[in-house]
Amino acid sequence: MNTSANRSTPLNLPNPPVMLAPLAGITDLPFRKLVSKFGAGRVVSEMVASQELLSSRPGTREKAELGAEVENTAVQLAGRDPEWMAEAARQVADMGAKIIDINMGCPAKKVTSGYSGSALMRDLDHALKLIDAVVEAVNLPVTLKTRLGWDENLLNAPELAVRAEQAGVQQIVIHGRTRCQFYKGAADWSAIGRVKNAVNIPVIANGDITDAQTARNALDQSGADGVMIGRGAQGRPWVLAEVAHGIYGDQSAIGAPDVPSGADLCDLVSGHFEDMLAFYGCPLGGRVARKHLGWYMDFAQTPAALRREVLTADPSVVLSLLPLALQQHQEAA
Numbered sequence: 001m002n003t004s005a006n007r008s009t010p011l012n013l014p015n016p017p018v019m020l021a022p023l024a025g026i027t028d029l030p031f032r033k034l035v036s037k038f039g040a041g042r043v044v045s046e047m048v049a050s051q052e053l054l055s056s057r058p059g060t061r062e063k064a065e066l067g068a069e070v071e072n073t074a075v076q077l078a079g080r081d082p083e084w085m086a087e088a089a090r091q092v093a094d095m096g097a098k099i100i101d102i103n104m105g106c107p108a109k110k111v112t113s114g115y116s117g118s119a120l121m122r123d124l125d126h127a128l129k130l131i132d133a134v135v136e137a138v139n140l141p142v143t144l145k146t147r148l149g150w151d152e153n154l155l156n157a158p159e160l161a162v163r164a165e166q167a168g169v170q171q172i173v174i175h176g177r178t179r180c181q182f183y184k185g186a187a188d189w190s191a192i193g194r195v196k197n198a199v200n201i202p203v204i205a206n207g208d209i210t211d212a213q214t215a216r217n218a219l220d221q222s223g224a225d226g227v228m229i230g231r232g233a234q235g236r237p238w239v240l241a242e243v244a245h246g247i248y249g250d251q252s253a254i255g256a257p258d259v260p261s262g263a264d265l266c267d268l269v270s271g272h273f274e275d276m277l278a279f280y281g282c283p284l285g286g287r288v289a290r291k292h293l294g295w296y297m298d299f300a301q302t303p304a305a306l307r308r309e310v311l312t313a314d315p316s317v318v319l320s321l322l323p324l325a326l327q328q329h330q331e332a333a
Ligand SMILES: Cc1cc2nc3c(=O)[nH]c(=O)nc-3n(C[C@H](O)[C@H](O)[C@H](O)COP(=O)(O)O)c2cc1C
Pocket: 021, 022, 023, 024, 025, 026, 045, 046, 047, 076, 103, 104, 105, 106, 145, 175, 206, 207, 208, 209, 228, 229, 230, 231, 232
């Protein structure tokens, strides 16, 4: 066992154990703040490439934008070089990070071809060097997010989890797919149970959880200690609070959310839109906002013509279109 594990601040399972997944390009600081306002056990930053953080190449997110210091936030690092990962961990710790999460699940070719993300599942010895380097570098709790394995012939998440626990990792999220599945098929929640049975640290189930019922099924099938929700929160930032209330009821530190509709939904979306413009500036903020607006309009079942109008409008007129676009259109449909 890595002795540095003993120096790390212990990490409790959050109450409720319902977490927001990192989604690069989506779960930015404005979105995480919105989700946290409704309530979330924990949120995770978008993946930060350790090499880019250190070199601060153009296009790298400004460090202040990371929100490392925000309560209940884990900062996720990706990379392939133990020294870069250790140095990046030290930097985000200096920025006030409370938890560091290591990404060993990203399937994107540009990440795996650099032997980062889920490619590390093909070389557990190297994966462990990264984990050791990060755990050694900081006193913060270190967590890991990964998949079931590389492909159906290499389902080695339980082995990785055991070795990670020995190295001092305090929690593991498993997305119930292999790397080679990317996002195809259905997440295999029962396979997450093999990781749960292999370790003593909390295991969090992830993949295709979108509401209290799917969360319950994932927990029942995996025996996991909590759930992580990604795409299910798109356009529905209150969904973690709904799931937490549905699963944990009065034991959840989060009450049932008031799911907004009509004018309340319009206020929420307008506020989110303005936050994105302020955060990114124009025109980038307008472009980033489009996908969120699209998801909100999916939720509100906005008619296609109106939806197109909003998504092609200049940012300066979007706010004036939202009241009509976000009226509940279900009855009319
Ligand atoms: C657009 C997109 C971006 C993602 N970015 C990250 C990331 O930065 N780090 C990470 O660990 N996983 C990332 N993921 C994977 C998700 O965190 C999650 O594991 C996956 O979407 C399955 O969960 P879900 O079905 O609840 O979305 C991303 C997924 C998507 C679709």
